[in-house]
Amino acid sequence: MERKYNPSEIEExxxxxxxxxxxxxxxxxxxxxxxxxxxxxxYPSGRIHIGHVRNYTIGDVVARYKRMKGFNxxxxxxxxxxxxxxxxxxxxxxxxxxxxTHENIDNMKRQLKRMGFSYDWDREIATCEPExxxxxxxxxxxxxxxxxxxxxxxxVNWCPKCETVxxxxxxxxxxxxxxxxxxxxxxxxxxxxxxxxxxxxLLDYCDRLPxxxxxxxxxxxxxxxxxxxxxxSFPMADGKGEIKVFTTRQDTIYGATFMLIAAEHPLVLELSxxxxxxxxxxxxxxxxxxxxxKMRTSEYYEKEGVxxxxxxxxxxxxxxxxxxxxxxxxxxxxxxxVMAVPTHDQRDFEFAKxxxxxxxxxxxxxxxxxxxRTMAEAYTEEGVLVNSGPFDGMENLKALDAIADHLEKLxxxxxxxxxxxxxxxxxxxxxxxxxxxxVLCEACGTVPVPESDLPVVLPREVELxxxxxxxxxxxxxxxxTICPRCGQPARLETDTMDTFVESSWYFDRFCSARHDVxxxxxxxxxDYWMPVDQYIGGIEHAILHLLYAxxxxxxxxxxxxxxxxxxxxxxxxxxxxxxxTMRCPEHGYLFPDDVQDGKCTQCGRAVAIGKTEKMSKxxxxxxxxxxxxxxxxxxxxxxxxxxxxxxxxxLEWSDQGVDGxxxxxxxxxxxxxxxxxxxxxxxxxxxxxxxxGDLKALRRxxxxxxxxxxADIEERFHFNTAISAVMELVNSLYxxxxxxxxxRLALSVIRETVEAVIRLLAPLVPHITEELWSLLGRxxxxxxxxWPSFDTTVASEEEITIVIQVNGKVRSxxxxxxxxxxxxxxxxxxxxxxxxxxxxxxxxxxxxxVPGKLVNIVVGG
RNA sequence: GCCUGGGUGGCGGAACUGGUAGACGCAAGGGACUUAAAAUCCCUCGGUCCUUGAGGCUGUGCGGGUUCGAUUCCCGCCCCAGGCACCA
Numbered sequence: 006m007e008r009k010y011n012p013s014e015i016e017e018x019x020x021x022x023x024x025x026x027x028x029x030x031x032x033x034x035x036x037x038x039x040x041x042x043x044x045x046x047x048y049p050s051g052r053i054h055i056g057h058v059r060n061y062t063i064g065d066v067v068a069r070y071k072r073m074k075g076f077n078x079x080x081x082x083x084x085x086x087x088x089x090x091x092x093x094x095x096x097x098x099x100x101x102x103x104x105x106t107h108e109n110i111d112n113m114k115r116q117l118k119r120m121g122f123s124y125d126w127d128r129e130i131a132t133c134e135p136e137x138x139x140x141x142x143x144x145x146x147x148x149x150x151x152x153x154x155x156x157x158x159x160x161v162n163w164c165p166k167c168e169t170v171x172x173x174x175x176x177x178x179x180x181x182x183x184x185x186x187x188x189x190x191x192x193x194x195x196x197x198x199x200x201x202x203x204x205x206x207l208l209d210y211c212d213r214l215p216x217x218x219x220x221x222x223x224x225x226x227x228x229x230x231x232x233x234x235x236x237x238s239f240p241m242a243d244g245k246g247e248i249k250v251f252t253t254r255q256d257t258i259y260g261a262t263f264m265l266i267a268a269e270h271p272l273v274l275e276l277s278x279x280x281x282x283x284x285x286x287x288x289x290x291x292x293x294x295x296x297x298x299k300m301r302t303s304e305y306y307e308k309e310g311v312x313x314x315x316x317x318x319x320x321x322x323x324x325x326x327x328x329x330x331x332x333x334x335x336x337x338x339x340x341x342x343v344m345a346v347p348t349h350d351q352r353d354f355e356f357a358k359x360x361x362x363x364x365x366x367x368x369x370x371x372x373x374x375x376x377x378r379t380m381a382e383a384y385t386e387e388g389v390l391v392n393s394g395p396f397d398g399m400e401n402l403k404a405l406d407a408i409a410d411h412l413e414k415l416x417x418x419x420x421x422x423x424x425x426x427x428x429x430x431x432x433x434x435x436x437x438x439x440x441x442x443x444v445l446c447e448a449c450g451t452v453p454v455p456e457s458d459l460p461v462v463l464p465r466e467v468e469l470x471x472x473x474x475x476x477x478x479x480x481x482x483x484x485x486t487i488c489p490r491c492g493q494p495a496r497l498e499t500d501t502m503d504t505f506v507e508s509s510w511y512f513d514r515f516c517s518a519r520h521d522v523x524x525x526x527x528x529x530x531x532d533y534w535m536p537v538d539q540y541i542g543g544i545e546h547a548i549l550h551l552l553y554a555x556x557x558x559x560x561x562x563x564x565x566x567x568x569x570x571x572x573x574x575x576x577x578x579x580x581x582x583x584x585x586t587m588r589c590p591e592h593g594y595l596f597p598d599d600v601q602d603g604k605c606t607q608c609g610r611a612v613a614i615g616k617t618e619k620m621s622k623x624x625x626x627x628x629x630x631x632x633x634x635x636x637x638x639x640x641x642x643x644x645x646x647x648x649x650x651x652x653x654x655x656l657e658w659s660d661q662g663v664d665g666x667x668x669x670x671x672x673x674x675x676x677x678x679x680x681x682x683x684x685x686x687x688x689x690x691x692x693x694x695x696x697x698g699d700l701k702a703l704r705r706x707x708x709x710x711x712x713x714x715x716a717d718i719e720e721r722f723h724f725n726t727a728i729s730a731v732m733e734l735v736n737s738l739y740x741x742x743x744x745x746x747x748x749r750l751a752l753s754v755i756r757e758t759v760e761a762v763i764r765l766l767a768p769l770v771p772h773i774t775e776e777l778w779s780l781l782g783r784x785x786x787x788x789x790x791x792w793p794s795f796d797t798t799v800a801s802e803e804e805i806t807i808v809i810q811v812n813g814k815v816r817s818x819x820x821x822x823x824x825x826x827x828x829x830x831x832x833x834x835x836x837x838x839x840x841x842x843x844x845x846x847x848x849x850x851x852x853x854x855v856p857g858k859l860v861n862i863v864v865g866g
Numbered sequence: 867g868c869c870u871g872g873g874u875g876g877c878g879g880a881a882c883u884g885g886u887a888g889a890c891g892c893a894a895g896g897g898a899c900u901u902a903a904a905a906u907c908c909c910u911c912g913g914u915c916c917u918u919g920a921g922g923c924u925g926u927g928c929g930g931g932u933u934c935g936a937u938u939c940c941c942g943c944c945c946c947a948g949g950c951a952c953c954a
Binding site: 306334343736 | 867868869870871872877878879880882885886889890891892893905906907908920933934935936947948949950951952953954
């Protein structure tokens with residue numbers, strides 16, 4: 006009786022059965038060890054892409070594996086549902102963002118279910134629902150109360166296309182991270198989250214997250230950017246006030262010959278006011294204001310400045326230092342002012358050369374002597390101090406502390422630290438986001454909406470035109486309110502929050518099932534589930550999302566909502582999915598269907614096979630998951646993603662590779678169904694009777710495979726090698742002579758192997774394995790079956806191969822019993838025919854024996 | 867410029883703390899089955915040399931070093947990818 010492997014039939018059948026039996030629904034069970042597995046939730050763009058398939062397959066394998074290992078597994082899914090694309094759809098197609106979002110969610114949910122992912126859909130959340138964002142608004146009120154949310158007027162990064170503010174983190178090389186327009190600047194009153202209040206803890210814990218990839222932690226540390234240095238005071242030459250600077254190079258203070266102030270700094274206008282230079286200074290400031298971020302951060306941006314006709318005094322030497330406004334000094338780092346040491350800082354050097362300012366060498370390199378007249382660039386390495394008063398002759402690194410202490414004693418400086426990390430600006434002039442629950446009252450200022458009035462619900466009937474400014478501000482009725490403090494007419498805040506706020510705490514919401522509306526954040530449940538044991542997602546979130554989520558966790562801990570310091574115990578950042586591109590000189594990038602025999606079907610020109618790039622619509626190198634499922638089934642899509650490369654690496658898509666994965670599943674299906682009639686009523690071998698020959702070898706291989714697959718999944722999530730081990734096991738089943746129907750011993754060994762194959766593959770390809778399991782007469786759902794265990798004795802080899810080397814080169818191999826005596830092995834090695842030939846007539850120098858591995862015979866002459 | 871990763875067959879990738887380089891899969895070639903094709907099954911498959919063997923040499927980006935032995939450790943360099951970037 007032959008059964009054909011028909012993926013779509015069996016996949017839909019099992020998906021339906023899992024849903025009916027609510028196999029993946031989970032509740033807190035204090036008697037079971039919990040495991041919280043989370044994949045980064047998607048933005049509901051409308052369709053899942055291969056990147057999702059890969060991410061969620063990796064997660065699903067771990068979830069299913071942990072379930073089989075007996076853990077109480079929380080594996081939820083939801084939607085990061087606020088954001089710009091919904092609003093753009095509204096502007097372009099007149100569809101309401103809510104309708105658009107929910108339609109997309111429905112479709113993507115269908116696709117995820119069709120992949121067979123084992124989610125507890127009972128915990129599904131969409132961040133655009135008031136039941137979700139009311140918590141966010143509540144946290145916001147608490148943050149205002151604690152001073153962790155504050156309003157401040159500042160220049161902000163402004164994307165002219167999205168017409169909204171962007172956080173520093175959302176500006177990439179001067180371009181908007183979303184639409185790649187050039188980012189400009191704008192002066193606005195904005196809400197900020199005081200992430201800097203947690204900067205030390207965020208940095209500290211970077212060294213206490215052993216389950217995170219090193220590079221992610223390095224990126225976060227760099228982003229936080231802690232530098233140790235000094236704040237130094239430079240008195241004005243006219244005795245009126247002083248200028249403070251931050252420096253990490255106080256060792257070069259004796260070489261500071263001029264002072265630089267950021268062009269945007271208010272001090273620039275103040276110092277030049279009423280002076281002859283005032284006009285020139287204003288022109289300079291105007292000019293810089295017009296320059297966009299991209300230009301200012303460009304490599305070729307020329308350093309420029311203007312003299313403010315004022316001097317300050319070097320606190321160490323008393324030297325008179327001219328003060329300049331400069332275009333390359335950052336206004337929002339340190340104090341916005343820097344002491345310039347042209348001999349030992351390349352930027353200052355260029356500036357000094359351009360404006361003919363004095364140079365003094367204060368560090369001499371160990372191997373040569375610097376001369377200010379011949380220097381072509383600044384010397385920034387280590388050396389010995391010169392021209393530095395009492396510090397002459399000291400190594401500059403040692404002088405860092407000594408000079409800091411000296412200036413501190415003079416009352417001119419103090420040791421301090423600076424961070425690159427800024428507070429997080431979260432106001433967005435958009436509609437489709439969480440309303441900020443604050444009231445603006447003329448008399449009382451900004452007043453919080455009372456907790457009892459939450460949530461501030463986003464009104465539905467808002468007109469979206471795509472024109473500038475906040476849509477909520479133009480919506481009649483929304484903003485009009487009365488001040489909760491004085492009762493007078495007032496206005497609600499009409500900006501909404503950055504969508505990164507929703508994703509900063511969604512993992513907490515998952516800890517309570519959806520029907521637990523009140524209280525949606527239950528401390529007992531949070532204590533049971535948090536932290537997330539394994540978080541999986543794209544490397545592109547290495548800084549932004551992961552840093553914000555860490556900040557929120559610490560803050561919510563301090564609010565008493567949570568009991569953990571860090572949200573994610575282990576982090577896996579999976580690589581991108583890439584595919585080759587094809588490009589016609591005339592028609593640009595082409596879909597594979599538009600290419601025939603290497604030529605463009607439109608114009609017949611030869612098509613260039615481009616390099617492999619991240620799949621994207623514009624490069625036309627995408628693969629549609631729905632197509633894959635239709636053509637091969639979800640199991641093939643899953644196993645290909647797992648087999649093609651280890652999860653943290655980029656995956657190069659290969660259509661032939663997909664065929665190969667399908668072939669492996671068919672091959673597995675065939676060998677099991679071929680044996681079905683013979684082994685259905687035979688119990689799996691469980692030891693007892695002694696085995697010999699092929700059967701003994703097969704059983705050994707089976708137990709070795711269980712050991713290897715378990716280790717590969719458990720220790721490093723290397724599913725590719727786990728799969729190849731199972732492939733080997735399946736391959737070893739093929740050449741086995743078919744036992745007679747009454748050879749129950751042989752059949753029971755085969756059944757043991759077959760059951761091992763099925764259970765080892767169960768987390769990876771859940772549908773085909775469920776089907777095969779039930780065909781074997783097993784009635785329980787495979788999802789509830791225990792992960793197979795192995796017997797070390799059975800897995801151990803009785804005969805091992807010893808490599809024999811001569812002078813480190815492999816010359817022969819011998820097979821010996823695994824427990825063979827070392828002396829005997831060495832004697833056998835010397836007696837080996839090929840070895841004898843190699844060492845004939847040579848002097849034996851020494852002999853190295855590595856037990857169980859090799860013998861190396863070293864000969865001379 | 868600084869900080870991370872990473873360079874292994876025609877390709878994706880194995881080789882876990884220094885000990886058989888190339889597991890597994892793809893592609894390619896050969897064979898079996900078939901009227902034929904597809905599917906399936908079996909075999910070969912880093913390079914090179916010859917005397918075709920249970921052969922020799924060579925081979926993990928390049929150049930050195932440590933070691934009985936290096937894809938693995940150390941030093942110097944080249945290339946690729948990612949992050950940060952006038953952060954004083």
